[in-house]
Amino acid sequence: MTQHNRAKSDAFVPSGQIQFGVFFQGVNSGTIWKAAESGSQTDFESFRRIAQTAERGLFAAFFLGEGLRLREHLGRPHALDVVGRPDAQTMLAALASLTKNIGLVATQNTTYNDPADLAHRLASLDLISGGRAAWNIVTTDNAWTGANFRRGGYLDHADRYKHAEAFVETAKRIWDSWETPAGPAHRVLHEGQHYTVDVTPRLPRSAQYRPVLFQAGDSPEGRNFAARQADVIFSAHPKFDDAVEFRKDLVERSLTAGRGANAVQIMPASEFILAPTAAEAAEKKEWVRSLQIGPQQAVAYLEQFWGRELQSYDPDGPLPEIDPVVEETSETRGSGFHGAKARQLADQWRAEAKDKGLSIRQFVTSKTARIDATFTGSYIAVADQLAEYARVGAVDGFNISPWLIPTGLDDIVNHLVPELQERGVYPTEYRGNTLRDHLGLETPVRTADTAAEVVTA
Amino acid sequence: MSTSSPRQAGFLAIELDGAGWAGADIARAVLAAESAGFHAATFTDAPVPGRANALQRAAFAGPVSRTIALVPEVDTVYTEPFHVSTQLASLDYVAGGRAGWIATAAESPEAAAAVGRSSVAGAALGQEAAASIEVSRRLWDSWEDDAVIRDVATGRYIDVDKLHHVDFETPAGFAGAGYSVKGPSIIPRPLQGQLPVLVPAFLLGVVSPDAVDGVLVSAPAAELLTAEIRDVRARVGASVAVVAELDVVLDARGQAAAGRVAGIDSGRAVYAGSAAGLTDFLTELLKEADGVRLHPASLAVDLEELGRLVLPELRRRGALRPVVQDGTLRDLLGLQRPVSRYATATAAHAAAAPPALESKGKP
Numbered sequence: 021m022t023q024h025n026r027a028k029s030d031a032f033v034p035s036g037q038i039q040f041g042v043f044f045q046g047v048n049s050g051t052i053w054k055a056a057e058s059g060s061q062t063d064f065e066s067f068r069r070i071a072q073t074a075e076r077g078l079f080a081a082f083f084l085g086e087g088l089r090l091r092e093h094l095g096r097p098h099a100l101d102v103v104g105r106p107d108a109q110t111m112l113a114a115l116a117s118l119t120k121n122i123g124l125v126a127t128q129n130t131t132y133n134d135p136a137d138l139a140h141r142l143a144s145l146d147l148i149s150g151g152r153a154a155w156n157i158v159t160t161d162n163a164w165t166g167a168n169f170r171r172g173g174y175l176d177h178a179d180r181y182k183h184a185e186a187f188v189e190t191a192k193r194i195w196d197s198w199e200t201p202a203g204p205a206h207r208v209l210h211e212g213q214h215y216t217v218d219v220t221p222r223l224p225r226s227a228q229y230r231p232v233l234f235q236a237g238d239s240p241e242g243r244n245f246a247a248r249q250a251d252v253i254f255s256a257h258p259k260f261d262d263a264v265e266f267r268k269d270l271v272e273r274s275l276t277a278g279r280g281a282n283a284v285q286i287m288p289a290s291e292f293i294l295a296p297t298a299a300e301a302a303e304k305k306e307w308v309r310s311l312q313i314g315p316q317q318a319v320a321y322l323e324q325f326w327g328r329e330l331q332s333y334d335p336d337g338p339l340p341e342i343d344p345v346v347e348e349t350s351e352t353r354g355s356g357f358h359g360a361k362a363r364q365l366a367d368q369w370r371a372e373a374k375d376k377g378l379s380i381r382q383f384v385t386s387k388t389a390r391i392d393a394t395f396t397g398s399y400i401a402v403a404d405q406l407a408e409y410a411r412v413g414a415v416d417g418f419n420i421s422p423w424l425i426p427t428g429l430d431d432i433v434n435h436l437v438p439e440l441q442e443r444g445v446y447p448t449e450y451r452g453n454t455l456r457d458h459l460g461l462e463t464p465v466r467t468a469d470t471a472a473e474v475v476t477a
Numbered sequence: 478m479s480t481s482s483p484r485q486a487g488f489l490a491i492e493l494d495g496a497g498w499a500g501a502d503i504a505r506a507v508l509a510a511e512s513a514g515f516h517a518a519t520f521t522d523a524p525v526p527g528r529a530n531a532l533q534r535a536a537f538a539g540p541v542s543r544t545i546a547l548v549p550e551v552d553t554v555y556t557e558p559f560h561v562s563t564q565l566a567s568l569d570y571v572a573g574g575r576a577g578w579i580a581t582a583a584e585s586p587e588a589a590a591a592v593g594r595s596s597v598a599g600a601a602l603g604q605e606a607a608a609s610i611e612v613s614r615r616l617w618d619s620w621e622d623d624a625v626i627r628d629v630a631t632g633r634y635i636d637v638d639k640l641h642h643v644d645f646e647t648p649a650g651f652a653g654a655g656y657s658v659k660g661p662s663i664i665p666r667p668l669q670g671q672l673p674v675l676v677p678a679f680l681l682g683v684v685s686p687d688a689v690d691g692v693l694v695s696a697p698a699a700e701l702l703t704a705e706i707r708d709v710r711a712r713v714g715a716s717v718a719v720v721a722e723l724d725v726v727l728d729a730r731g732q733a734a735a736g737r738v739a740g741i742d743s744g745r746a747v748y749a750g751s752a753a754g755l756t757d758f759l760t761e762l763l764k765e766a767d768g769v770r771l772h773p774a775s776l777a778v779d780l781e782e783l784g785r786l787v788l789p790e791l792r793r794r795g796a797l798r799p800v801v802q803d804g805t806l807r808d809l810l811g812l813q814r815p816v817s818r819y820a821t822a823t824a825a826h827a828a829a830a831p832p833a834l835e836s837k838g839k840p
């Protein structure tokens with residue numbers, strides 16, 4: 021069955037295939053920097069090595085995240101995290117010159133950008149790369165991040181997806197504005213609650229028509245937004261049952277949005293710890309975790325939620341009896357704390373740790389390091405596991421966060437990919453020249469000539 | 478050099494706008510410019526149909542070139558200073574320290590409408606540029622060079638004492654909507670510490686010469702350039718590079734330049750004629766200016782003639798600085814790598830470090 025028929029169908033049809041993307045993490049605590057083989061997180065050489073290895077492994081896409089303010093810990097940048105990341109689109113434009121096929125996905129925020137400017141830069145990346153650009157749409161908003169921008173934290177949390185939707189609609193109209201590759205361009209006008217756009221777009225459509233749209237965000241509003249607008253969801257649900265459930269949920273939302281059951285693909289975040297045998301993989305996992313969550317990391321993790329210094333507590337002892345500083349949210353605690361009430365959370369965690377007999381370090385390890393997102397095992401066993409995902413269509417692929425830079429994809433490309441190819445669930449060549457080709461996405465239909473009308477939202 | 482002037486020989490930049498947006502064409506143009514011996518490639522960004530983002534074109538050129546400096550124009554008025562700063566720092570990473578910034582502030586009602594702002598004009602343009610440059614420079618300094626420590630014993634990846642909030646506020650009397658930027662940057666300090674910043678001469682006055690490393694000088698006709706250069710030089714002093722803007726149309730492929738010159742109306746000085754005549758003109762011009770930025774009428778046609786006939790002869794005459802393999806743009810401009818303005822000089826540190834530098838990092 022062709023991709024076209026899949027997308028139009030009201031019934032979900034598994035593609036039977038797995039695609040890989042690589043998520044080169046920026047600020048995070050999961051990338052190991054203490055091992056002898058750990059390279060730089062910011063040197064271009066690391067990005068080149070990862071992107072070229074991924075392309076050798078026929079990965080569909082290379083992803084870069086975004087965070088527009090450094091996470092802070094007790095009022096200062098967090099000393100224990102891997103911090104510092106270059107600008108996504110600038111890096112991807114550079115990587116476009118060293119790669120031929122792999123998709124280039126920039127995570128870009130709708131709250132701290134101007135639609136005309138962002139749409140132009142994404143169109144630019146798309147043309148420079150020959151039709152390989154994508155936008156991972158995120159909506160993270162808070163006044164704390166806004167402090168780095170002219171407009172500040174002007175957006176109510178409740179409004180962020182409404183704002184994002186108007187933003188994306190405007191971007192699509194900008195990309196659609198050229199009637200043919202030679203023009204003419206239609207003026208795009210938008211008058212909204214948060215911004216006004218009046219622009220005659222400068223760039224024509226690319227080889228893949230327009231950048232592919234990814235969405236990352238998990239709330240019901242986020243999922244509905246993705247069901248209406250996105251080509252692919254970068255989800256947080258890699259565990260099998262969870263992934264199947266998420267697929268079901270998304271298919272329903274896509275149908276409600278008037279798109280086919282297969283219109284939106286799903287690529288969860290994931291981590292792979294692989295070895296020739298199960299025993300070696302288990303041992304490797306221990307090693308990886310011990311380097312991800314050292315004693316200081318464990319205590320500092322709790323400090324984020326407690327909002328106070330806990331250095332006097334033994335990382336191998338129980339969770340602190342002392343209560344957290346009670347505030348709903350705290351700017352200095354960064355996004356980790358959002359939405360939770362400090363004392364309630366502390367009580368809950370103390371009970372859980374006591375119940376399971378976990379030390380601070382063991383407890384934090386159980387809470388972090390993408391526990392749910394990790395595939396551990398022999399190459400063969402993990403390939404079998406992924407083939408089952410492909411068979412039922414639990415996901416369309418995985419977005420892999422390597423825990424080692426720049427060699428963290430080597431075993432996946434050298435050993436896991438061939439196993440998957442042998443099982444017939446992984447591409448053996450790039451399907452075409454554009455990211456849309458690799459993913460088997462349909463060419464979008466050009467929105468009719470509404471271009472010159474003012475759209476208000 | 479045949480002149481008694483103490484200045485060293487000059488440099489040549491070429492504007493690569495005509496290369497288009499396709500990656501292969503950008504790569505071809507930048508490599509042709511590099512092998513012709515140009516010191517720098519610039520990428521214009523005024524909003525015209527068919528022009529891709531300048532900074533991205535420069536970034537694409539980064540990994541495929543070795544020695545040529547890559548200098549995009551980036552607007553300061555309708556762009557977010559925080560984004561501009563991190564994008565330029567990233568460019569320096571992908572270009573191995575060869576990046577620079579032509580900070581532009583053009584009066585553009587279209588650009589204003591595109592981002593839903595009221596139009597900025599007159600002296601307010603200079604204020605926007607000055608603020609944006611200051612934000613970028615502070616953010617570039619906001620990570621000291623040795624902020625990433627990767628200290629296994631303590632588990633610390635960074636030394637938080639070496640990361641700094643920049644706490645920028647637009648100054649009192651700022652014509653546009655005032656704003657603040659908190660910082661620190663989200664990317665470590667650029668490879669060059671500070672990217673060299675160039676501005677068009679019309680912004681001087683509001684933008685202080687102390688805030689920039691180079692000035693682009695325009696004149697309405699070639700004969701008027703020397704006087705303009707001297708005038709600007711007198712205003713900025715010896716430590717700021719003075720770069721002349723020149724449109725170039727050469728006799729080429731059996732066609733006289735005069736036949737190709739029609740339709741050029743950039744407001745810049747134009748040289749139209751033979752390669753030999755241009756060589757003589759540039760020899761004289763480079764006695765006055767530190768560098769010249771050439772805008773070829775046709776990138777393909779004129780770049781070929783420049784590389785074949787003009788640059789070799791200028792080099793033979795000693796009018797050009799040597800191209801430094803693996804050099805930075807700061808090296809080309811004769812600028813030292815500055816210490817971060819926020820550097821916390823401990824005793825041991827102070828002994829080893831160069832003397833304290835002023836805000837833009839020049840001795």
Ligand SMILES: Cc1cc2nc3c(=O)[nH]c(=O)nc-3n(C[C@H](O)[C@H](O)[C@H](O)COP(=O)(O)O)c2cc1C
Binds near residue numbers: 160
């Ligand atoms: C897998 C995944 C990756 C994400 N990556 C980023 C990122 O790189 N930058 C960012 O600002 N937000 C990122 N987000 C956060 C989302 O943009 C969103 O703000 C957040 O999930 C809250 O939205 P929600 O309430 O819809 O879940 C990511 C979210 C998910 C699920």
